[in-house]
Amino acid sequence: MPYPGRPVLEVLPEFVGTASTRQTPEQRARLLAFCAEQYAAGRSIHELAELTGRTQSAVRRALDQAGVQRRGRGAQRLE
Numbered sequence: 001m002p003y004p005g006r007p008v009l010e011v012l013p014e015f016v017g018t019a020s021t022r023q024t025p026e027q028r029a030r031l032l033a034f035c036a037e038q039y040a041a042g043r044s045i046h047e048l049a050e051l052t053g054r055t056q057s058a059v060r061r062a063l064d065q066a067g068v069q070r071r072g073r074g075a076q077r078l079e
Contacts, residue, residue: 011053019053035059036066045070 015034018027035048043051048059063070 009047009050012051015052015054019058032062032066035062036068039063039068039070 014030018031023031031052031054034052038048038051039045045056045059045063048054049056052059054062060070
């Protein structure tokens with residue numbers, strides 16, 4: 001029996017159509033703030049990419065620009 005996949009998240013309405021090279025400064029600032037806030041709350045880069053309609057690389061760049069320290073790969077250790 002295969003393990004069930006996780007549901008794919010829909011792009012949030014505020015980010016629909018904003019994934020272009022010509023973003024306004026306001027759109028970019030909102031993306032950086034959203035990614036930093038949600039990543040700190042525990043969301044993965046993969047989830048953020050789905051929610052914002054961007055690639056994982058674009059989300060990584062946004063986190064770097066926002067000055068967010070990224071977590072290591074894989075699940076956290078149970079102690």
